[in-house]
Amino acid sequence: MKELSVDVKNILGLQLPSDPRWVNLAELQLDEILTDHAYCEQKAATTCISLITKNSEKELLVEELPHERFLDQMLIMALIEARSCERFKRLSEGLDDAYMRNFYRRFMESEAGHYTLFITLAEHYLEKKVVRRRWAEWLKYEKELMKEMEVRGDRIH
Numbered sequence: 001m002k003e004l005s006v007d008v009k010n011i012l013g014l015q016l017p018s019d020p021r022w023v024n025l026a027e028l029q030l031d032e033i034l035t036d037h038a039y040c041e042q043k044a045a046t047t048c049i050s051l052i053t054k055n056s057e058k059e060l061l062v063e064e065l066p067h068e069r070f071l072d073q074m075l076i077m078a079l080i081e082a083r084s085c086e087r088f089k090r091l092s093e094g095l096d097d098a099y100m101r102n103f104y105r106r107f108m109e110s111e112a113g114h115y116t117l118f119i120t121l122a123e124h125y126l127e128k129k130v131v132r133r134r135w136a137e138w139l140k141y142e143k144e145l146m147k148e149m150e151v152r153g154d155r156i157h
């Protein structure tokens with residue numbers, strides 16, 4: 001196993017780096033990781049599509065939903081993407097095989113893009129400082145959640 005070259009602690013604002021054992025566990029079941037990640041992506045995508053179909057006029061998107069709920073939905077999706085990004089970064093640095101490292105690096109870049117999309121969407125409709133304040137709260141919450149969670153090599157989170 002290669003040493004991690006970069007400390008991923010603060011990637012996208014995340015407050016807690018993944019347990020280093022996760023890469024070793026995940027390495028043994030990468031197919032499970034991809035399947036679990038696909039479910040996460042599907043969930044984020046269906047949530048977004050359902051928001052769009054329920055509120056097809058752009059301006060109505062947040063008018064019909066309470067602002068707090070809209071914001072939380074965007075930020076939860078951003079969190080899922082951020083943590084996936086962090087974990088793919090770990091794989092892109094920690095795997096032995098160069099092809100696989102590059103493969104996961106590309107995933108990491110996609111996830112960073114998805115994270116940005118949800119934050120940008122939230123900031124498009126709501127005040128930036130409101131988004132930032134709530135984002136900080138979610139980051140704290142996720143940190144506590146991560147501490148409680150069992151390290152599983154078959155899950156992306």
Ligand SMILES: [Fe+2]
Pocket residue numbers: 041081084110111114
């Ligand atoms: Fe994603």
